[in-house]
Amino acid sequence: MRTPEINRKRFELARRCVYVVIALAVIIPYFFNPKQEFKPMAEVVSVYEKIDAMKPGDQVLMAFDYDPSSEAELYPMSMALLRHCFKKGVIPVIVTHWFAGLGLFEKACNEAAEDANSMWGKKIVSGRDYALLGFRPGWTDLIVKIERDLKGAYETDYFKQPTRGMKALEGVNSLEDFELMIDLAAGATVEFWIAYGTDKSGTPMAAGTTAVSAPDLYPFYKSGQMIGFMGGLRGAADYEKLLKIPDRGERGMLAQSAAHIIIILLVLGANVHMFAKRLFGNKRD
Amino acid sequence: MRKSAAVIVKPLTTLAVIALAAMLPAGRVAAQTRPATTTQATTQRAILAEAIPVAESLRAFDLPNDGGKGIIVQWAKPADEPNGVTYIVQIARTKADFQAGKFETQEVSPSPKALASAKPAYFGYSDDANKLYYAEIVPAAVFGPAKPGPLTPERLKKFADKGVLTPSELDRALAAMKLLPQPAPTTKPTTSPAAKEQHKLTPAQQAELEWYQVLAAYLTKLDGEHVDAEIDTINSAPYSFRLGVKLDGQVALVSHDGEPIVVEAQAVVNLFKWGKLNNLILSLAFSAVVVAFIQVAKRKPGLFIRKIAGLEAIDEAIGRATEMDRPVFFTHGSGSVTALPVIASLNILSRIAYRAAEHDSRVRVMNQDPITTAVSQEIVQQAYTEAGRPDAYNPDEVSLVASDQFSYVAAVSGRMVREEPGAIFLMGTFGADSLLLSETGASTGAIQIAGTDSYTQLPFFVTTCDYTLMGEELYAASAYLSREPRLLGSLRGQDVGKAFIMIVLVLGIILFTAAAAVKGWDLDWLRRLLEASNA
Amino acid sequence: MPDDLQDNPKSIIRHYVEMGVLALLLVVFLAVSLWRQDPLHQKDAAATMKAIGLILAAGLTLTMYSFLYRDNPLFKIAENLYVGVALGYMAMFVWRQALRPMVYEPIFHAPTWSALQTALLHKTVPIIVGFMLLTRLSRKHGWISRYAYALMIGWAAGLAIPNITNTYILKQLYAAVTPLQQAITSAPNTPAFSYDWFVGTAGPVVGTLVILIGTVSVLFYFFFSVEHKKVGRAVSTVGIWFLMVSFGASFGYTVMGRLSLLIGRVQFLLDEWLKIPST
Amino acid sequence: MFLKRTLPLLIVFTIGSLAFVHDFIPHPLSGEFRSEMASWMMIIGGFGMFLGVYSLMHMHITRIRQKMAGWGYSVFVFIGAVGMIATGVYGDIVGVSKDDIDLFDWGYKYIQVPCGATIFSILAFFVASAAFRTFRAKNMAAGLLLGAAVIVMFGRVPICEAVGGWVFNDRQAIVNVANAIMNYPNLAVKRGLLLGIGLAAIAQSVRVLFGVERTYLGGAD
Numbered sequence A: 001m002r003t004p005e006i007n008r009k010r011f012e013l014a015r016r017c018v019y020v021v022i023a024l025a026v027i028i029p030y031f032f033n034p035k036q037e038f039k040p041m042a043e044v045v046s047v048y049e050k051i052d053a054m055k056p057g058d059q060v061l062m063a064f065d066y067d068p069s070s071e072a073e074l075y076p077m078s079m080a081l082l083r084h085c086f087k088k089g090v091i092p093v094i095v096t097h098w099f100a101g102l103g104l105f106e107k108a109c110n111e112a113a114e115d116a117n118s119m120w121g122k123k124i125v126s127g128r129d130y131a132l133l134g135f136r137p138g139w140t141d142l143i144v145k146i147e148r149d150l151k152g153a154y155e156t157d158y159f160k161q162p163t164r165g166m167k168a169l170e171g172v173n174s175l176e177d178f179e180l181m182i183d184l185a186a187g188a189t190v191e192f193w194i195a196y197g198t199d200k201s202g203t204p205m206a207a208g209t210t211a212v213s214a215p216d217l218y219p220f221y222k223s224g225q226m227i228g229f230m231g232g233l234r235g236a237a238d239y240e241k242l243l244k245i246p247d248r249g250e251r252g253m254l255a256q257s258a259a260h261i262i263i264i265l266l267v268l269g270a271n272v273h274m275f276a277k278r279l280f281g282n283k284r285d
Numbered sequence B: 001m002r003k004s005a006a007v008i009v010k011p012l013t014t015l016a017v018i019a020l021a022a023m024l025p026a027g028r029v030a031a032q033t034r035p036a037t038t039t040q041a042t043t044q045r046a047i048l049a050e051a052i053p054v055a056e057s058l059r060a061f062d063l064p065n066d067g068g069k070g071i072i073v074q075w076a077k078p079a080d081e082p083n084g085v086t087y088i089v090q091i092a093r094t095k096a097d098f099q100a101g102k103f104e105t106q107e108v109s110p111s112p113k114a115l116a117s118a119k120p121a122y123f124g125y126s127d128d129a130n131k132l133y134y135a136e137i138v139p140a141a142v143f144g145p146a147k148p149g150p151l152t153p154e155r156l157k158k159f160a161d162k163g164v165l166t167p168s169e170l171d172r173a174l175a176a177m178k179l180l181p182q183p184a185p186t187t188k189p190t191t192s193p194a195a196k197e198q199h200k201l202t203p204a205q206q207a208e209l210e211w212y213q214v215l216a217a218y219l220t221k222l223d224g225e226h227v228d229a230e231i232d233t234i235n236s237a238p239y240s241f242r243l244g245v246k247l248d249g250q251v252a253l254v255s256h257d258g259e260p261i262v263v264e265a266q267a268v269v270n271l272f273k274w275g276k277l278n279n280l281i282l283s284l285a286f287s288a289v290v291v292a293f294i295q296v297a298k299r300k301p302g303l304f305i306r307k308i309a310g311l312e313a314i315d316e317a318i319g320r321a322t323e324m325d326r327p328v329f330f331t332h333g334s335g336s337v338t339a340l341p342v343i344a345s346l347n348i349l350s351r352i353a354y355r356a357a358e359h360d361s362r363v364r365v366m367n368q369d370p371i372t373t374a375v376s377q378e379i380v381q382q383a384y385t386e387a388g389r390p391d392a393y394n395p396d397e398v399s400l401v402a403s404d405q406f407s408y409v410a411a412v413s414g415r416m417v418r419e420e421p422g423a424i425f426l427m428g429t430f431g432a433d434s435l436l437l438s439e440t441g442a443s444t445g446a447i448q449i450a451g452t453d454s455y456t457q458l459p460f461f462v463t464t465c466d467y468t469l470m471g472e473e474l475y476a477a478s479a480y481l482s483r484e485p486r487l488l489g490s491l492r493g494q495d496v497g498k499a500f501i502m503i504v505l506v507l508g509i510i511l512f513t514a515a516a517a518v519k520g521w522d523l524d525w526l527r528r529l530l531e532a533s534n535a
Numbered sequence C: 001m002p003d004d005l006q007d008n009p010k011s012i013i014r015h016y017v018e019m020g021v022l023a024l025l026l027v028v029f030l031a032v033s034l035w036r037q038d039p040l041h042q043k044d045a046a047a048t049m050k051a052i053g054l055i056l057a058a059g060l061t062l063t064m065y066s067f068l069y070r071d072n073p074l075f076k077i078a079e080n081l082y083v084g085v086a087l088g089y090m091a092m093f094v095w096r097q098a099l100r101p102m103v104y105e106p107i108f109h110a111p112t113w114s115a116l117q118t119a120l121l122h123k124t125v126p127i128i129v130g131f132m133l134l135t136r137l138s139r140k141h142g143w144i145s146r147y148a149y150a151l152m153i154g155w156a157a158g159l160a161i162p163n164i165t166n167t168y169i170l171k172q173l174y175a176a177v178t179p180l181q182q183a184i185t186s187a188p189n190t191p192a193f194s195y196d197w198f199v200g201t202a203g204p205v206v207g208t209l210v211i212l213i214g215t216v217s218v219l220f221y222f223f224f225s226v227e228h229k230k231v232g233r234a235v236s237t238v239g240i241w242f243l244m245v246s247f248g249a250s251f252g253y254t255v256m257g258r259l260s261l262l263i264g265r266v267q268f269l270l271d272e273w274l275k276i277p278s279t
Numbered sequence D: 001m002f003l004k005r006t007l008p009l010l011i012v013f014t015i016g017s018l019a020f021v022h023d024f025i026p027h028p029l030s031g032e033f034r035s036e037m038a039s040w041m042m043i044i045g046g047f048g049m050f051l052g053v054y055s056l057m058h059m060h061i062t063r064i065r066q067k068m069a070g071w072g073y074s075v076f077v078f079i080g081a082v083g084m085i086a087t088g089v090y091g092d093i094v095g096v097s098k099d100d101i102d103l104f105d106w107g108y109k110y111i112q113v114p115c116g117a118t119i120f121s122i123l124a125f126f127v128a129s130a131a132f133r134t135f136r137a138k139n140m141a142a143g144l145l146l147g148a149a150v151i152v153m154f155g156r157v158p159i160c161e162a163v164g165g166w167v168f169n170d171r172q173a174i175v176n177v178a179n180a181i182m183n184y185p186n187l188a189v190k191r192g193l194l195l196g197i198g199l200a201a202i203a204q205s206v207r208v209l210f211g212v213e214r215t216y217l218g219g220a221d
Helices: A005-031 A042-052 A068-088 A099-120 A140-148 A189-201 A214-222 A232-243 A248-280 B002-023 B026-032 B038-051 B095-100 B127-131 B153-161 B167-179 B193-199 B203-236 B274-299 B311-323 B340-359 B370-386 B405-419 B433-444 B455-464 B472-482 B485-517 B524-530 C009-037 C045-066 C073-108 C113-137 C142-177 C179-185 C195-221 C231-273 D002-022 D028-065 D071-093 D103-134 D140-155 D159-167 D173-209
Strands: A059-065 A091-096 A131-135 A180-185 A205-209 A228-231 B059-062 B071-076 B086-092 B104-108 B132-137 B238-247 B250-253 B263-266 B328-333 B363-367 B398-400 B423-429 B447-452 B467-470
Touching: A005 A248, A005 B433, A005 C231, A005 D103, A042 A068, A042 A180, A042 A205, A042 A228, A042 A232, A059 A068, A059 A099, A059 A189, A068 A091, A068 A099, A068 A180, A068 A205, A068 A232, A068 A248, A068 C231, A068 D103, A091 A099, A099 A131, A099 C073, A099 D103, A131 C073, A140 A189, A140 C142, A140 D028, A180 A189, A189 A205, A189 A214, A189 C142, A205 A214, A205 A232, A214 A228, A214 C142, A214 C231, A214 D173, A228 A232, A232 A248, A232 C231, A248 C231, A248 D103, A248 D140, A248 D159, B038 B238, B038 B250, B059 B263, B071 B238, B071 B263, B086 B095, B086 B132, B095 B238, B104 B132, B127 B132, B153 B167, B153 B203, B167 B203, B274 B485, B274 B524, B274 C142, B274 D173, B311 B328, B311 B340, B311 B423, B311 B447, B311 B472, B328 B340, B328 B405, B328 B433, B340 B363, B340 B370, B340 B423, B340 B447, B340 B472, B340 D173, B363 B370, B363 B405, B370 B398, B405 B433, B405 C073, B405 D103, B423 B433, B433 B447, B433 B455, B433 D103, B447 B455, B447 B472, B455 B467, B455 C231, B455 D103, B455 D140, B455 D173, B467 B472, B472 B485, B472 D173, B485 B524, B485 C142, B485 C179, B485 C195, B485 D173, B524 C142, C009 C045, C009 C073, C009 C231, C045 C073, C045 C231, C045 D103, C073 C113, C073 D028, C073 D071, C073 D103, C113 C142, C113 D028, C142 C195, C142 D002, C142 D028, C142 D173, C179 C195, C195 C231, C195 D173, C231 D103, C231 D140, C231 D173, D002 D028, D002 D173, D028 D071, D071 D103, D140 D159, D140 D173, D159 D173
Parallel strands: A059 A091, A059 A180, A091 A131, A180 A205, A205 A228, B328 B363, B328 B423, B363 B398, B423 B447, B447 B467
Antiparallel strands: B059 B071, B071 B132, B086 B104, B086 B238, B238 B250, B238 B263
């Protein structure tokens, strides 16, 4: 086992060296921007195609279930999705289980609306072209409620406007009325949405998650409970690539490549060191 | 030669027209079809005659397993289905309405999705379902309810007549209505005219307008409820149906002796979702198994559980902490006391505290949830008492350090660095805090034992801790240590469930693979058993 | 001064040196911030507040990273301020997004008498139960909150059984038993042992078998009713191998996510605080 | 005893059975019932959040009042919380127009957002150092862990397509291997775990419904 004092000092030194190397690997690529070629992953393509095939005026229920701490991974996804919706005239209806992200979601809507104005000359108005419904407590109960009665769960939206009679919500009042449900989640909400929402209503479901929970989505994806998903910053980059609007996702890919290579080299180096020690019979350690 | 070319080309153009028609609103369909010439008409008649389904196969019945919304019309797929035909279902309130021409039409274009096999919940999985077409008809979608118009003074008065508004409220609403911004003909992109108009109002008027908007929302809600009630009435009435085939604007109805056949059906409110029968049976069976084994475990305390790696390590770690005269740290992560792994970890805590009390080493418990803290205090105190050292218990050592994920991490990390524990137990529910804690813990040189069912976090524990109780191993460990019947029994029940699943997996794959090779073996029963459905 | 520095003169000196370095860094940080953000020469109050905000945000970001080197007073201040702001934000949003629209407005801002009656009909019970939940704070009357817990937990448990059976068990089981059949029936007609055959036919069939073996062995690993000996031992070892591959994959995938978070912060610092445009 | 233990357990059983049964009934009234209960739970949940706010506030106030070790730092918690609440209430009552500075938003944007994102991003360093320290192919299991991690890590960044094109003459070669790991062994394990979790969650619910599990009631009596 570990712990003699010398080992701990070496351990601390190694740790800090790794920190510095990682910091450099992330900072340096910021100043370079070579063209990065990559093919979007199939999971992401199916989400993109689903939205791209929608008609103007179709509604998509989006749950932005994250907060500022996961901003780096999920905010680019939100932006890409919102831009895509605004471009196609699809109406995103945004709900959340995480109140702490609300300020971010408002910002995302405003930014995407400005982009729509500058890129396609579309004027995006809250309540008509999108609905930011905001937060309600209750976790699974919120989903159970939305599954049947969205306007009952949200009598008013985030801007205190009544949802009944709202243009953006015309013709939708339960989950099955939506063409698609997308959950951008930093936690376990995807599974809640599947179990208590889309599996019951039959609405197609997609998700975007932080990279840590993306591997857990494969069973749902392969069983058809989900049409596709975006995992981590790479998922966002793929979507941006499909949408042809490069932003933070694609911009981060070089740093991502660099840091991954560094970590792989560190790990392989350490292994080579270990095997070399074994082979040449170092007595210490 | 030319004729046969027409036979090939015609259906293709028809297909294109149908595809176009599907994209356009229904009313425009007629405009898209050109009148057919005489020779084409004769060929079409021949094709249509071929396409008409067998009269006996036409049936209409209540859509099963729903709340009285839909009716199903089904008919057999003609043996030789010509290209380009569309089926039409004509829906009327009574038989007589057909003669009067008062009926609506729903089109079904032939595709695998229109086949009964696309809805196994209603038609099963047998090959026969591939020979049936069906149309799901929701009367309210065909004979839609009257849409309530916008709020007008007249409609407000009607609400007042119904008693929804008191006379004074009516007057107030009428007055507020006049303050509403008039729709301006031009819209400027910068500020909406509504916003501009509102700037001119006095604060009192503004308040009235806001009140009116709340009222309008409330009245819209009542309208919605009214429409819902109307939809229910429309759906629950009996309806008559005729079936026809359509080709390029020509329609031929399914007839008997020259008389179009009319079938009738009425939607009924059902009381059980038969498609979920498998779910009900499985849920009840599994529940019964769990409850039964809990009873068994209560009577026979010695239910077998296999040894779990990492359990001996608990004693070893405590022993080592004692040797080095360092404290033992324990955290539950971020779960509340209702979370399964927290309950399990509380049992392990009890054991650890008992051991630590025996060895005379200190235990620090750090929590993120006030209720978990209270329960932990009780448990540690009891463990100290059982070990015969009630005086050594210090309630300050079991404490709430923060109730927010990242500040909790910071507080616990700080203590780890400062107090240098000999052993660290991380057992419970973990999120992103898992690696933050275990990596800091590793830097202190303590033995770390983790246990969680938060699967996303397991990779980090596995890499940074000395031992990790993965998933259900945590429950098993806690049952093993505490001999608690409710845990032992339900663990055994879960094992039965797992055995069942393993058998189904292996047998299922063998059977389905065999069925794919043998023609006509549809395995309807097995699919019905496994397919999850919500109807 | 931290408690762990007793009377050791060496560590006291070190402590003061560290504090000095910290103060120096703080001065450098403020100088750079004033230079790049220039809050004093902005066109209006909003721009000034934005500049100050960016300086604060950058300062907090750097302070948080200082924990990687060692715990320090600035970090503690930043961390506690963060906890406080998060708490205040939460308190406001419990009100703004939960209690106000769901409880306060339907009752106190009911537009009409009949609307008030409807609201009371639907909200009275949950409000009472909600207040019962608050009794948890009292030692003496804490037991009343049990009714609220009973209602919430009973409801959640009852709902969970059929829905979890549906989503976690039935859907997954069905997805797990069908593919081999699909792989055979939907396999493209390609010559055996060609590249396309490996990708189109052999791949999915082998993959399906891998999934079957993996799922069964993992389930068996978590099987506690029998001792893992002989065959059982082999199966559970295979289960462990599968677990390790999956953990490795998760770890690898997660590295990506965790790095993205760092990239996000670096982009913030360089782009918004230092105003260095990215190429 | 009846009021403190039996009645709550009876409520659990009754309400749980109702929730269970109504999932199998297609009748519209049954849907109404579920919907109404869900709104109740949402309101109760709102009160539950208040509980969290209160207990944390209470804890820090006590720390300051009793001058516990490090209480000075608790003052900052207090400053943050009170500042946010005060500006928020001000915004609600007086109202902040679009052109004014909303201090509540300001606090959120420049304190909460950067702090949360930064603390979380520290994990990037930890993940790297954990990988560096512990990924050693000492035995079969560790080797598999290491191999899968390296392949997936590499297969998820764009550069692997360039390397794949260069080494294997197929840009997707490494990506395909990474995808195969995700799609087959990873899927198998995750599915196995999911089935296990499903069973465990159902068993837990059954224990709760039948009153076998009652830790959540808390307290001894």
